[in-house]
Amino acid sequence: MKKWLITVILFFVIIASVVYYFHKRMAAPPALTVAVTKGAITEKAEAIGYIKPRHSITIKSQVGGTVADIYHYEGEPIKKGEELIRITPAPDPSDYAAAYEALKEAQANESHYDENLDRYHVALQQKLITKNYTDYLTAQQNKDISVLKRTLAEQKLALLDEGKTQVAGKAIANVVTSPIDGYILSRNVDTGDSVISLSSAQSATSLFTIANMNDLTFEGSVDEIDAAKIHTQMPATIIVGATPDKQITGTVERIALQSEQQAGTSTSDTPFNVSFQLQISNLKFPDNLNLRAGYSATADINLKTIENALLLPARVVHFEDNKPYVLLPVDAGAEPKKQFITTGISDGINIEITKGLSLNQKVLDSSEKSDSDNS
Numbered sequence: 001m002k003k004w005l006i007t008v009i010l011f012f013v014i015i016a017s018v019v020y021y022f023h024k025r026m027a028a029p030p031a032l033t034v035a036v037t038k039g040a041i042t043e044k045a046e047a048i049g050y051i052k053p054r055h056s057i058t059i060k061s062q063v064g065g066t067v068a069d070i071y072h073y074e075g076e077p078i079k080k081g082e083e084l085i086r087i088t089p090a091p092d093p094s095d096y097a098a099a100y101e102a103l104k105e106a107q108a109n110e111s112h113y114d115e116n117l118d119r120y121h122v123a124l125q126q127k128l129i130t131k132n133y134t135d136y137l138t139a140q141q142n143k144d145i146s147v148l149k150r151t152l153a154e155q156k157l158a159l160l161d162e163g164k165t166q167v168a169g170k171a172i173a174n175v176v177t178s179p180i181d182g183y184i185l186s187r188n189v190d191t192g193d194s195v196i197s198l199s200s201a202q203s204a205t206s207l208f209t210i211a212n213m214n215d216l217t218f219e220g221s222v223d224e225i226d227a228a229k230i231h232t233q234m235p236a237t238i239i240v241g242a243t244p245d246k247q248i249t250g251t252v253e254r255i256a257l258q259s260e261q262q263a264g265t266s267t268s269d270t271p272f273n274v275s276f277q278l279q280i281s282n283l284k285f286p287d288n289l290n291l292r293a294g295y296s297a298t299a300d301i302n303l304k305t306i307e308n309a310l311l312l313p314a315r316v317v318h319f320e321d322n323k324p325y326v327l328l329p330v331d332a333g334a335e336p337k338k339q340f341i342t343t344g345i346s347d348g349i350n351i352e353i354t355k356g357l358s359l360n361q362k363v364l365d366s367s368e369k370s371d372s373d374n375s
Contacts, residue, residue: 049278051217053185055215059176064195064196067086070190178210182213183212185211211293220277240296248297249283312363326356341357
């Protein structure tokens with residue numbers, strides 16, 4: 001009876017040991033590790049902005065009135081000198097009346113001075129006066145001035161009446177032409193809209209925006225942390241939101257010395273989101289890539305590249321009092337060992353290890369375990 005009891009107890013002890021062993025194996029899977037590798041790493045700064053033409057111009061009219069005809073529309077190519085729009089003059093009645101009265105007065109003055117000069121011509125022919133006679137010279141001068149005033153009055157009236165004239169040999173017309181080759185980015189008026197001229201005391205009406213789409217740049221902003229590391233001629237890679245599968249390359253042309261907050265152009269209300277304007281030019285495009293002005297884009301600027309660096313995934317590096325460390329694998333059941341390290345640059349995925357670890361050395365990768373625990 002005693003032997004039978006001892007046998008039963010031993011049997012249950014064995015069964016409990018086996019169950020505990022397998023439970024331990026299932027509850028504590030093998031620790032995941034990652035090895036230190038060697039390779040190249042590039043530190044980058046990110047700028048967020050948009051694609052825009054380097055030069056764009058706003059077209060305005062020399063003549064005020066209403067839009068009569070529109071000859072070109074948004075997206076169309078345009079050549080220098082091509083007609084864009086025709087303006088029908090709509091002068092103020094009082095201005096028209098004043099111009100008409102000024103012309104009649106100028107014509108009357110010219111006629112008076114012409115008659116006066118004719119009398120001096122007769123006297124000169126009869127040798128009653130000489131060519132140097134003061135009154136004769138004054139009469140000639142008055143005649144010349146009256147002709148200029150009459151011409152000016154005619155030009156003013158023609159401008160109000162027909163919308164076109166010649167001033168000092170320069171044509172002022174109610175037909176607006178393009179001053180450059182390019183593409184029409186925007187049209188801001190429709191037929192029948194009122195147009196305020198450049199000569200008005202008010203702000204002139206913007207008719208079109210035209211740009212040379214063969215010379216595009218990237219303009220955006222970069223965080224203050226990265227701004228101090230960026231200088232001109234740094235290479236950059238640009239991804240346009242509309243074509244994420246195609247890359248554009250370029251170089252940094254300029255970076256602002258004053259933040260957007262100080263310049264008064266920032267859209268953020270918080271003083272802690274400080275950014276600086278950046279421009280990237282010399283853009284190289286893939287074949288068959290057609291861009292439009294205003295496309296949103298992200299630029300990665302290459303700040304620094306290190307070859308043959310010791311690398312670890314950034315996710316396995318922890319921090320204690322701002323000091324980086326990794327966890328080294330140990331025997332099962334023991335607490336992982338902290339190994340403090342010195343790090344270099346990071347590309348957001350990998351991080352450079354400058355001190356504390358050697359090539360192929362393994363460290364614990366607890367990120368997946370932590371994610372499963374949190375879930």
